[in-house]
Amino acid sequence: MKHFFKLMLRNPGGLIGLVILTIAILVALFGPLVFPTSPWRMVQRPFLPPFTLSTVPLGTDALGRDVFAGIIYGARVSLLVGLVSTLVALAVGVPLGAIAGYFGGRIDDALMRFTEFFQTIPSFALAIVLVAILQPSIYSIVGSIAIVSWPPVARLVRGEVLSLRTREYVQAAIVTGQTHRWIIWREILPNALSPVIVLASLMVATAILLESSLSFLGLGDPNLISWGYMVGAGRTVVRQAWWITVFPGFAILLSVLGLNLVGEGLNDALNPRLAGNGR
Amino acid sequence: MLSFIAQRVAKGVVVLLAIIVLNFFLIRLAPGDPAIVMAGEAGASDQVFVNQLREKFGLDKPLPEQLFRYVRGIASFDLGFSFRQQMPVSKLILERLPATLLLTLTAFAISLSFGILFGVFAARFAGTWGDTAITALALVFYATPLFWIALMAILLFSVTLDWLPSFGYETVGANYTGIAHVLDVGAHLVMPAATIGLFFMATYTRMTRASMLEVNRLDFVKTARAKGLRNNLIQRRHVLRNALLPVVTLAGVHSGTLIGGAVLTETVFAWPGIGRLMYEALLQRDYNLLLGVFVVCSAMVLIFNLATDLVYRLVDPRIEFST
Numbered sequence: 001m002k003h004f005f006k007l008m009l010r011n012p013g014g015l016i017g018l019v020i021l022t023i024a025i026l027v028a029l030f031g032p033l034v035f036p037t038s039p040w041r042m043v044q045r046p047f048l049p050p051f052t053l054s055t056v057p058l059g060t061d062a063l064g065r066d067v068f069a070g071i072i073y074g075a076r077v078s079l080l081v082g083l084v085s086t087l088v089a090l091a092v093g094v095p096l097g098a099i100a101g102y103f104g105g106r107i108d109d110a111l112m113r114f115t116e117f118f119q120t121i122p123s124f125a126l127a128i129v130l131v132a133i134l135q136p137s138i139y140s141i142v143g144s145i146a147i148v149s150w151p152p153v154a155r156l157v158r159g160e161v162l163s164l165r166t167r168e169y170v171q172a173a174i175v176t177g178q179t180h181r182w183i184i185w186r187e188i189l190p191n192a193l194s195p196v197i198v199l200a201s202l203m204v205a206t207a208i209l210l211e212s213s214l215s216f217l218g219l220g221d222p223n224l225i226s227w228g229y230m231v232g233a234g235r236t237v238v239r240q241a242w243w244i245t246v247f248p249g250f251a252i253l254l255s256v257l258g259l260n261l262v263g264e265g266l267n268d269a270l271n272p273r274l275a276g277n278g279r
Numbered sequence: 280m281l282s283f284i285a286q287r288v289a290k291g292v293v294v295l296l297a298i299i300v301l302n303f304f305l306i307r308l309a310p311g312d313p314a315i316v317m318a319g320e321a322g323a324s325d326q327v328f329v330n331q332l333r334e335k336f337g338l339d340k341p342l343p344e345q346l347f348r349y350v351r352g353i354a355s356f357d358l359g360f361s362f363r364q365q366m367p368v369s370k371l372i373l374e375r376l377p378a379t380l381l382l383t384l385t386a387f388a389i390s391l392s393f394g395i396l397f398g399v400f401a402a403r404f405a406g407t408w409g410d411t412a413i414t415a416l417a418l419v420f421y422a423t424p425l426f427w428i429a430l431m432a433i434l435l436f437s438v439t440l441d442w443l444p445s446f447g448y449e450t451v452g453a454n455y456t457g458i459a460h461v462l463d464v465g466a467h468l469v470m471p472a473a474t475i476g477l478f479f480m481a482t483y484t485r486m487t488r489a490s491m492l493e494v495n496r497l498d499f500v501k502t503a504r505a506k507g508l509r510n511n512l513i514q515r516r517h518v519l520r521n522a523l524l525p526v527v528t529l530a531g532v533h534s535g536t537l538i539g540g541a542v543l544t545e546t547v548f549a550w551p552g553i554g555r556l557m558y559e560a561l562l563q564r565d566y567n568l569l570l571g572v573f574v575v576c577s578a579m580v581l582i583f584n585l586a587t588d589l590v591y592r593l594v595d596p597r598i599e600f601s602t
Contacts, residue, residue, distance in 0.1 A: 013418075119532075120294055120584065121301075124539025125557070125576045129569055132561055133308050209424055213543055216426045217561060231427055235547065238430050239438050246434075249427035257422035 014265015020258030028079045031072035039069040039225040050243045059243045061234060067244060070230050071251050077226040078255060081142055082208040086200055088146035093153025094196065098184050100154065101161030112158070115151045123148035127210060131219045138221045141214060145207050156199055160192035194270035198263055205259035212252045227252045287588060291581045296350070298577045302570050303349045314338050358571035363563045368571035372553055376575070378448055379552030382545070383537050385472040390479035391530060397480070398487025398526075399519060405492060413484060420481035425540050429474045429547035436470060443470050446549040471548045475540040479533060486529050490522040497521075524595055531587030538576045 037043060042064040043056060050059035050067070058067040100111040130144035164170060165188065173183045212228030214220060220229040227248040234244030314333040333339050340348070352359070358368035401413040420428075437445035444450065444467050455463045494500065495518055503513045538554070545554035553572050560568035 117294060117297055120535070120577070120580060121298060122535035122538040122573075122576045122580050124536065124542065125573050128542065128557065128561065129305060129573050132564070132569060133305055133566065205422065209422075212424050213426060213539075216424070216543070217546065217558060219561070228424070228426075231424075231430065235426075235430060238434060242434055245427070245430050249424060249430070252427065253419070253423045256424075257419060260418065260422055 011265045011268050013261045014268065017258045017261025017263075017265060020254055021262055024075055024079060024255045024258060027072060028075040031075060035069060035072050037066060037069045039065060039073045041065065041069075043069075047237075047241050049241075050247075058247050059241070061230070061244045062237055062241070067230070067247055070225050071227065071248055073225050074227040074230065074248060074251065075255075077138075077221070077224045078208050078211060078252070081138070081145065081211040081226075082204040082259075085142045085145035085149065085207045085211075086203045088142060089150040089203060090153055090196070090200060092146065093150035094157050094189070096150075097154035097157025097159075098161050098189060098192075101158035102165060102180065102184055102188065104162075108158070111154070115154045118148070119151040119155075121148075124210065124213065127214060128217065128219065131214055136214075136219045136221055138224060141211060141219070141221060144214075145210050148210070149203055149207060153196070153199060153203075156195055157189075157192060160195060161188055164188045164191055198267045198270060201259055201263035201266055205256045205263065208252065208256055208259070283592075284585075284589070287585050291585055295578055295581055299350055299353050299574060300346065302574055303346055306566055306570055353574065358574065359567040361560075361565055361568040361571075363560075363565040364568070368568050371556060371568065372571060372575050375551060375553045375556050378550060379541055379545070379554060382468065382471055382550060382552055383475070383541050385468060386475035386479065386540070387530075387537060389472060389476035391483055391526075393476070394480040394483025395487050395523070395526065397484040399491060399514070401484065401488040402491035402495070402522075403514065405488075410488075414488070417481040417484040420477050421485070423478070425474060425478055426543045426547055428477060429471070429544050432470050432474055433547070443467075445470070448551050467548075467550075471544045471550050474544045474547075475537065478540065479537070482529065482533070483526055486526050487522060490525050491518055494518045494522045520594075524591070527587060527591050527594060531584050531591070534580045534583035534587070535576075537583075538580060 043066045044053065044060045044064050046060060046062050046064040048056060048060040048064070050057065052059070056066050056068065058071070061067055061070075096111055096115065100108040100115075127144040127148050130147065131140050134140035134143070161184075170183060170187050173187050178187075211220075211226065212231070215226045215228030216232040216235075218229075218232060220226050220232075230248035231245045231252075234241065234248075238245050314329050338345065356369050358372070360366075361368050361371060364371055397413050397417070401410040404410050433445045436443045448467055449455070449460070449463050450467075453463065491514075500513060500517060503517050504510075541552060542554035542557050544550065545552045546558040549555065553575065557569060557572045557576075559565075560572060
C-alpha cells in the first residue's frame with residue numbers, strides 16, 4: 001500500500017489530480033455545512049457581477065441566486081451521480097464480463113453480442129431518451145448513465161477473466177472441486193481488480209460529463225442544483241452575464257480533469273509494467 | 280471482400296432491428312397510456328382524439344401485432360407523426376439531416392487530421408516542452424464539457440472579438456448565392472465544427488502519441504534503424520502506419536459520441552440539424568419525434584461503423600476479409 005502511494009505520488013499529474021479531487025470531495029461533503037445559504041434562494045439583485053460584493057463572490061444569476069452557493073451545492077450532485085452511476089455500471093458489467101469470460105462458448109457469445117449491441121447505440125442519445133421518457137429525477141439520471149456505461153466494464157472484465165482462467169492456481173482450484181462462484185469471486189476477480197479500478201476512475205469522470213450534459217439540456221433533477229443546470233440556465237444570457245456560465249463550467253472541467261489525472265496516476269501505479277509508457 | 284460487406288450489412292440490419300424493438304418498448308416505458316402520452320403532450324387530449332390515435336397506431340391490438348406494425352412502418356421509413364410540428368417525423372428528420380452530416384463530418388475530418396498531426400509531433404519530440412504542452416492541452420480539452428467550450432467560443436469569437444457569427448446555418452435574409460453562400464455557411468460552420476472537433480482531437484492526439492511511442496519500441500523499427508534508414512522515413516513509413524490502427528478503431532467507436540456532441544453543439548449554436556431537432560423534441564416532450572431521431576442516429580452510427588470497419592481492413596492488410 002505504501003509502495004502504491006509512493007508510485008502514485010511520483011507521477012506529478014496524479015498528484016495534481018489527487019489534490020483537485022480531494023478539494024472537490026471536501027467541498028461536496030462539508031461545503032453545504034459551512035455555507036448554509038440555499039442555492040435556490042434569492043440573495044441579491046439579479047445579474048450582480050462577480051467580485052463586487054464579498055458576500056456573493058461569484059455574482060448572481062438571472063433570478064438573483066448566488067452562483068457560488070450553486071457551485072458548492074452542485075459539487076454534491078455531480079460527484080454523487082458520478083460515483084453511484086459508476087458503481088451501478090460496475091455491478092452490471094463485472095458479473096456479466098466474469099460469466100462470459102469464465103464459461104466461454106455460447107454463453108460468452110450471447111453475452112458479448114448483447115454487450116456489443118449496447119455499445120453500438122449512441123450512448124448520449126440513449127441517455128437523453130431514457131431520462132426524457134422516465135421523467136428527469138436523480139434515479140432516472142443515475143440509471144441511464146449506468147445503462148450506457150457498463151459495456152466497457154463487461155468487455156474489460158471478460159478479457160481479464162479469459163486470461164486468468166488458464167492460470168495454474170485457477171486450474172488448481174477447479175481440481176480441488178471449488179464451486180464456480182467461489183473460483184470467480186475469490187480466485188479470479190481479485191486479480192482482475194486493478195484495471196477495473198483504473199477504468200472506474202475514468203468512468204466517474206465520464207459520468208460527471210454526461211450528467212452535466214443532461215442537466216444542461218434541461219434533463220436534470222428539478223429539485224437539485226447541478227453545474228450543468230447552471231450553465232444551461234445561463235446560456236441564454238451569456239452575452240450579458242458571462243459569469244453565470246463560466247464558473248460552473250470551470251468547476252466541471254476541474255473535477256473531470258482531476259479524476260482523469262488520478263485515473264492515469266492509478267494506471268501507472270497499478271500496472272508497473274506499463275509505467276513510463278508514453279512519458 | 281463482397282461477402283465480408285454482405286455479412287457486415289446483415290449484422291447491421293439485425294442490430295438496427297433490435298434497436299427498433301428497443302425503441303418500441305421505450306415509448307411504453309413512459310408513465311401512462313402511450314396514446315395519451317402522444318396526444319396529451321401534443322395539446323389535444325380529448326377522448327375522441329385519443330381513441331382515434333389508439334386505433335391509428337393499433338394500440339388496441341395485442342402487443343406482438345403492435346410490434347409488427349411498428350417495425351413494418353419503420354421499414355417503409357414511416358417514423359410516425361409529430362403532433363407538435365404537424366409533420367411526419369421522417370420528413371422533419373430528412374430536412375435536418377444534411378446540416379448534421381456537414382457538421383459532424385467536418386468535425387470528424389478536423390479532429391482526425393489535427394489529432395494525428397499533433398500526436399505524431401508529440402511522440403517525435405517526446406519529453407520536450409512542445410510535447411508537454413500538447414499533452415497538457417489534450418488533457419484539458421478531454422475534460423472540458425462540449426457545451427461549455429461552445430459557450431466560451433461564442434463569448435470569445437462572437438461577443439468579444441466579433442469575428443464569427445454565433446448562431447444558425449447562414450445569415451438570415453442575406454440570400455447569398457454561389458461562392459458567397461459557401462463562404463457564409465463556412466463562417467457559420469467554423470465554431471460548431473471546431474467545438475466538437477476539439478474534444479475528439481484531444482482523444483486522437485493522446486491515442487496517436489501513445490501508439491507511436493509503443494510501436495517505436497518494437498523490433499521491426501530496430502531493424503529498420505539498423506538498416507540505416509533515415510529516422511523520418513522510419514517514422515512515416517513504418518511507425519505511423521502501424522500506430523494508426525488503434526486510432527482508426529477508436530474513430531469507429533466514437534461515432535456514437537460524435538452524434539451526442541452534435542446534440543449539444545447544435546443546441547448552443549442553433550445549428551439546424553437533427554441534434555437541434557432532438558433538443559426541440561425534448562423541450563416539447565414530443566416522444567414520437569425524439570424516438571424517431573434516436574432511431575436515425577443509431578442507423579447513422581451503424582453505417583459509420585461499417586465504414587470504419589472497411590477502412591480498418593484496408594489499412595491493415597494482415598486482417599483477412601473472411602472474418
